[in-house]
Amino acid sequence: MAIKRKVQAVWKGSAKEGSGQLSSSNKFFDNTPYSFKGRFENEDGRLGTNPEELIAAAHSGCYAMALSVAISEAGHTPDQLDAQAEIVLDKEGDGFAIKEIKLTVKGKVSGLSKDKFLEMAEGAKEGCPISKALSAVPISLDASFES
Template identity: 45%
Template sequence: MTEKTATIHWQGSGKAGLGQISTETGALKAYPYGFASRFEDDRRGSNPEEILAAAHAACFTMAFSFACDKAGFATAVVDTEARVRLTQQGEGFVIDRIALTLKAQVPGIAETRFQEIAQAAKRDCPLSKALASVLEITLEATLLGAPSAR
């Protein structure tokens, strides 16, 4: 069992306030976020959706690589992008879509097996399970290189 932590320090009220995100590893240390970096185009800070996208992409990528290992295929290169969509719902907001895009080199794997493993990894990664309330989690998986049937 493992447990990881992150902390937030917030000063000010709502729209005018500013926060700082820190993680126990120091990967983020007092990293800024606020209304402008979440709802506008201020790229000087982060936001919860961006951090969620990074976490989901990282979790899915590891799950995919581990699933390939288990099936007897070694991943050479795996690149994943996650796009998290935040939309207004009534007076609040909801994350209604996460789109994962996978591009991977997996020597010796057939396209159908690649797609099966990718879909299973999407379904089984811990963050996908934790995000089960998201209405739509999609996956576009592209096998790079010349596959050979197996």
């Protein structure tokens, strides 16, 4: 059985002066705004999101869950996993490209060794469905552990 998720983007106006809204069937996104300035000019005080933040949210969430599954399957329960994904967007030719994704995780798991945690952290990076989908981009991992 395939699981399907859908978000609709509506854009009005030119690329630089226009704006868009994102909406999802579950209403998590409900006319959430996004714009050129918010995406490419690091506009402060902006309301909304941008595609790169959405990729980072999806990747950090997927990664944390994949690592939690691995830890749970090894017979442990994570006390806390703090995962972050940073998307590096840079100019390429006439446009832009995602050049790198930097995953960072800080984990606290009682009864688990640091070496085993680091091994599981790397495995979760490789096994996370979002990591697999983004495999055309270099993905680095900085993992730290607290027992």
